[in-house]
Amino acid sequence: MSTQPVQIVARIRPPLPNEQIDDAISVLPIPSSQRLAAARPFRLLPGYQYLRLGQRRILPPLLKGHTLTILAYGPTSSGKTFTMEGSPAEPGIIPRSVGLLFKLSEEGKDNGEITNFQVHMSYLELYKDDAFDLLVSQKTHEKLPIRTNAKGETFVVGLTRVPISSFSDWEKVFRTASQNRTTGATLLNRASSRSHAMLTVEIEVTAHTAETREITYSGKINLVDLAGSENNKHTGNSLANPTRLAESAAINKSLSTLGQVVHALNTGASRIPYRDSNLTRLLSASLGGKALGKTILLCNLAPGVKFRSDVLNTLNFASRTKNIETKTVVNEREKPLPVEHLKEKEIVDRQGLPARRVSMQNRRASSSLIPALGVGSRIPSYGTGASSRLSGFGFGAAVGAGSGTGTAKAGIDDEELNERINRAVEAEVRKRLEEHEKRRLEEEERLRKSQEHEQLPMERTSSSEPMLEAEVKMELDDAQANMFGDEGAEDIEIKIEEEEEETEAVEPMDVDQVLLGVRNDSEIKVKMEGLERKYKDHIAQLEAQLAQASTSIGTASANGSSSLSSSSSSMSSLHVDSHTPLTLDSGLSVAGSIGEASSVEAMSPVSKKKMGRTYVALARAYSEKNDLSTALTLYRHAAAFVPDNAKLKERIIDVEWAVKNGKSYVPTPKRQHHREEKPKSKSSKSSRSHSSRSSHPLNPTSSKEEGSSRGARENMENLPKLDSGVENTPLKSSKRKRSVSCEPIDSESDYVLVAAPGPGVGFGVDLGNIDEEAEAEATEADEFGAKILRRSPRKKTTGSLSMRSPSVVDKRKMLGMTLAGGQQIERDRLHGPMDSISSHRTPGTPMRGNANTRKTRKVSELVGYRDEVGEEGLDVKQKRARLG
Numbered sequence: 074m075s076t077q078p079v080q081i082v083a084r085i086r087p088p089l090p091n092e093q094i095d096d097a098i099s100v101l102p103i104p105s106s107q108r109l110a111a112a113r114p115f116r117l118l119p120g121y122q123y124l125r126l127g128q129r130r131i132l133p134p135l136l137k138g139h140t141l142t143i144l145a146y147g148p149t150s151s152g153k154t155f156t157m158e159g160s161p162a163e164p165g166i167i168p169r170s171v172g173l174l175f176k177l178s179e180e181g182k183d184n185g186e187i188t189n190f191q192v193h194m195s196y197l198e199l200y201k202d203d204a205f206d207l208l209v210s211q212k213t214h215e216k217l218p219i220r221t222n223a224k225g226e227t228f229v230v231g232l233t234r235v236p237i238s239s240f241s242d243w244e245k246v247f248r249t250a251s252q253n254r255t256t257g258a259t260l261l262n263r264a265s266s267r268s269h270a271m272l273t274v275e276i277e278v279t280a281h282t283a284e285t286r287e288i289t290y291s292g293k294i295n296l297v298d299l300a301g302s303e304n305n306k307h308t309g310n311s312l313a314n315p316t317r318l319a320e321s322a323a324i325n326k327s328l329s330t331l332g333q334v335v336h337a338l339n340t341g342a343s344r345i346p347y348r349d350s351n352l353t354r355l356l357s358a359s360l361g362g363k364a365l366g367k368t369i370l371l372c373n374l375a376p377g378v379k380f381r382s383d384v385l386n387t388l389n390f391a392s393r394t395k396n397i398e399t400k401t402v403v404n405e406r407e408k409p410l411p412v413e414h415l416k417e418k419e420i421v422d423r424q425g426l427p428a429r430r431v432s433m434q435n436r437r438a439s440s441s442l443i444p445a446l447g448v449g450s451r452i453p454s455y456g457t458g459a460s461s462r463l464s465g466f467g468f469g470a471a472v473g474a475g476s477g478t479g480t481a482k483a484g485i486d487d488e489e490l491n492e493r494i495n496r497a498v499e500a501e502v503r504k505r506l507e508e509h510e511k512r513r514l515e516e517e518e519r520l521r522k523s524q525e526h527e528q529l530p531m532e533r534t535s536s537s538e539p540m541l542e543a544e545v546k547m548e549l550d551d552a553q554a555n556m557f558g559d560e561g562a563e564d565i566e567i568k569i570e571e572e573e574e575e576t577e578a579v580e581p582m583d584v585d586q587v588l589l590g591v592r593n594d595s596e597i598k599v600k601m602e603g604l605e606r607k608y609k610d611h612i613a614q615l616e617a618q619l620a621q622a623s624t625s626i627g628t629a630s631a632n633g634s635s636s637l638s639s640s641s642s643s644m645s646s647l648h649v650d651s652h653t654p655l656t657l658d659s660g661l662s663v664a665g666s667i668g669e670a671s672s673v674e675a676m677s678p679v680s681k682k683k684m685g686r687t688y689v690a691l692a693r694a695y696s697e698k699n700d701l702s703t704a705l706t707l708y709r710h711a712a713a714f715v716p717d718n719a720k721l722k723e724r725i726i727d728v729e730w731a732v733k734n735g736k737s738y739v740p741t742p743k744r745q746h747h748r749e750e751k752p753k754s755k756s757s758k759s760s761r762s763h764s765s766r767s768s769h770p771l772n773p774t775s776s777k778e779e780g781s782s783r784g785a786r787e788n789m790e791n792l793p794k795l796d797s798g799v800e801n802t803p804l805k806s807s808k809r810k811r812s813v814s815c816e817p818i819d820s821e822s823d824y825v826l827v828a829a830p831g832p833g834v835g836f837g838v839d840l841g842n843i844d845e846e847a848e849a850e851a852t853e854a855d856e857f858g859a860k861i862l863r864r865s866p867r868k869k870t871t872g873s874l875s876m877r878s879p880s881v882v883d884k885r886k887m888l889g890m891t892l893a894g895g896q897q898i899e900r901d902r903l904h905g906p907m908d909s910i911s912s913h914r915t916p917g918t919p920m921r922g923n924a925n926t927r928k929t930r931k932v933s934e935l936v937g938y939r940d941e942v943g944e945e946g947l948d949v950k951q952k953r954a955r956l957g
């Protein structure tokens with residue numbers, strides 16, 4: 074397998090009518106004396122000149138089973154789309170290539186070299202790093218998943234692949250599809266591409282060899298029109314148009330990843346960051362070690378001083394790329410094997426385009442992960458040993474050059490072979506389906522048994538549960554469910570550290586599994602089952618410890634009339650006599666603590682927290698019944714499990730003070746649960762944002778429909794400050810819910826949020842109608858290390874993004890990034906509408922302090938950070954002083 078370097082071609086567009094003409098960039102011929110010194114000099118095609126596609130080494134090899142990728146790269150408005158698509162008067166690389174392929178096939182047919190020629194095309198765009206099918210109307214198209222199979226080949230799942238019969242047929246499809254591409258106006262380009270477009274044209278050529286055998290070659294051309302790198306200063310993208318900003322951020326990020334990939338390939342890095350963006354994932358088959366086939370990079374340049382730095386960057390990128398080598402692979406196989414059930418079927422495509430014939434394998438490809446395979450090439454997965462061709466929907470290069478089955482030599486005729494293959498395939502499919510069904514039934518049975526087993530003790534105890542026990546149990550359950558969560562947060566919080574979870578990572582999938590359409594739901598059930606079991610075990614452990622604790626309390630009571638006893642390990646056996654106060658001597662309390670201390674050591678952090686919660690709930694029950702001594706003991710027990718909980722310490726001090734002074738102590742009323750008010754589905758963006766906004770004290774009229782933005786601003790100013798809103802903001806600290814539900818503070822500024830409940834918990838950005846920007850922001854944040862936890866990768870436009878509260882270092886990095894001037898968004902936000910949403914100042918008033926302090930504060934506000942001291946009111950020292 075030979076290798077070849079990426080070929081670079083530069084093209085500079087002529088000045089546009091409204092552009093100032095200067096000589097900032099000029100094209101100079103390389104003197105022949107220097108040509109040798111310049112290793113592989115660029116070929117610069119000035120003005121309108123095009124690549125000579127018909128030349129020997131560019132398109133003709135496709136008919137011999139080669140793969141070719143042409144990438145148009147350059148800053149925005151440098152003429153990439155023009156170069157690739159052209160105009161009716163001046164067709165670009167894409168129509169020229171397809172036209173030439175049909176022309177070459179006609180010539181081949183005329184001279185008898187080609188007996189059959191088939192073309193298929195697929196066309197996708199990567200918009201904000203998500204793949205969309207351009208052969209499907211923009212109104213109905215959906216984000217398509219991108220997967221990598223076990224062989225490392227990347228595919229777009231469900232991408233339409235249509236057969237093309239002639240050049241005019243292709244033109245119709247292509248023109249309609251191009252209209253589906255996302256474009257938008259910027260200052261530099263009225264129809265600027267907001268996405269990377271990737272067109273794949275696959276051809277199958279059946280040719281006669283000298284020995285009168287037939288060979289089928291499968292060639293492929295990928296034509297990629299990348300979105301242009303953007304400088305928001307020049308394009309005029311600003312906060313006024315968050316969509317543009319978000320697009321721009323996504324474009325720049327993916328191009329920067331492309332740059333990193335090229336750099337890593339050049340420096341021989343051990344890790345090539347293909348997976349860092351979907352663009353590089355899809356291009357991995359055209360760039361670098363895995364790349365197969367020829368790759369041409371078209372560098373589009375624009376004239377004028379305005380583009381000087383862009384031109385320089387593009388050329389620098391090109392010089393790095395030219396060192397990358399790709400492997401040449403010829404994809405051929407001998408006489409194709411017509412398989413009956415793979416015959417073409419008529420389908421009508423979704424855009425109302427003329428009915429097209431899509432082969433069975435294409436339909437399969439559209440609905441599953443399995444890559445499109447050459448006719449008769451699915452055999453390997455069933456073990457018959459023939460060659461395979463895995464061609465990605467987008468950019469999986471053709472591999473596995475034909476090892477030919479040699480049918481003619483074997484003396485088996487087509488029909489018989491066909492029959493045998495069919496039988497083998499069907500038997501295999503049947504076998505796998507049966508196995509799958511068997512596994513499913515076993516799984517169900519196991520699940521049912523374990524459920525029955527777990528339900529039994531609950532059923533036995535529930536009927537005999539006394540009223541008070543039920544109350545306590547409810548209390549405990551409530552505490553379990555809510556105290557550390559966001560809903561109805563208890564008055565004492567014990568935060569459970571968030572576990573970080575990557576939701577975006579896409580694992581390679583088992584192709585065989587997908588082939589059979591096996592979606593193993595039982596796996597989820599098994600996981601659920603495991604979790605439930607764990608939970609039950611924990612409860613049992615908890616109950617046992619609680620029983621032990623209550624026994625000790627009971628023993629210590631003066632008259633024994635008040636006891637917390639446990640005759641069994643069941644929660645329902647807790648007895649609390651609320652009428653007679655429980656008295657405890659401090660010695661016992663200490664002994665209990667010591668006894669507990671040793672067991673506490675052995676417990677997991679989560680168990681400790683749960684034990685802590687349980688004691689707190691119990692203590693609360695006592696304090697509500699005005700038995701403060703018992704409550705105090707129980708609070709102290711709780712503290713043994715969660716010694717760092719500041720609110721608990723505060724509570725203990727309060728109760729101690731009340732006991733000492735013979736005062737009553739009324740705990741803060743428990744918050745009401747609002748479960749029923751919460752929208753049921755996170756996907757319901759509108760209902761979510763509507764309900765949360767209308768009910769939030771900070772923002773009764775913040776939605777655009779509810780009033781003018783000015784009115785909203787006035788309302789805002791009359792409303793409580795951010796901090797008070799924060800107090801009302803339910804905390805989310807469980808693994809399940811981490812983000813803070815936030816409200817836009819100022820509807821006029823059209824974004825933001827940020828209500829941080831305190832350091833270490835997290836902050837959120839309410840997406841509301843500003844999802845793109847929030848996403849851009851999140852993307853940027855990601856770059857400098859703040860952890861982004863998307864609730865659901867599928868629902869990017871809904872729900873909220875949440876991040877770990879950035880450390881001071883993170884914030885400094887943010888600030889550094891801002892000061893470095895790399896990110897327009899951050900800079901704009903520093904000086905922009907954030908002024909009006911400060912949590913420290915009255916909106917509109919200037920900030921005090923020097924420039925750096927102001928920026929630091931501003932960044933703090935941006936990330937919703939608040940200092941612990943003074944903000945949380947955790948003034949434990951003061952209270953101790955009060956106690957004397």
Ligand SMILES: Nc1ncnc2c1ncn2[C@@H]1O[C@H](COP(=O)(O)OP(=O)(O)OP(=O)(O)O)[C@@H](O)[C@H]1O
Pocket residue numbers: 085086087089120121147148149150151152153154155156262264265266267299300301302373
């Ligand atoms: N070679 C050319 N001759 C004449 N006009 C050109 C040429 N190249 C580009 N243009 C014009 O320049 C403008 C910008 O071109 P185009 O949209 O192709 O840029 P682009 O690089 O694709 O930009 P973006 O990245 O924003 O999509 C268009 O109006 C186009 O018609």
